[in-house]
Amino acid sequence: MASNPYVKSVLLLLGFGGIGYGLMLLTEPSAEKLERIKASGSANMDQQKKALFMQKLKEAATTSTPIYRQTTDADKKDN
Secondary structure (H helix, E strand, C coil), X not given: CXXXXXXXXXXXXXXXXXXXXXXXXXXXXXXXXXXXXXXXHHHHHHHHHHHHHHHHHHHHHHCCCCCCCCCCHXXXXXX
């Protein structure tokens, strides 16, 4: 029976699936850790958005071209 490749495949699949499931349950973080991760991630995203906004403002202040209009080489050749 164990010489049948289909039986071996099913047994290996069940064995490795069981090991994977056991490791998943073993390494599952607690609800407290998940809340901490979520809280730190959202604060980091807010800071990144603010930094990007400030960078865009600085670029707008130092250049004379408007932010909303992207100039290309084709536009420059037409004028």
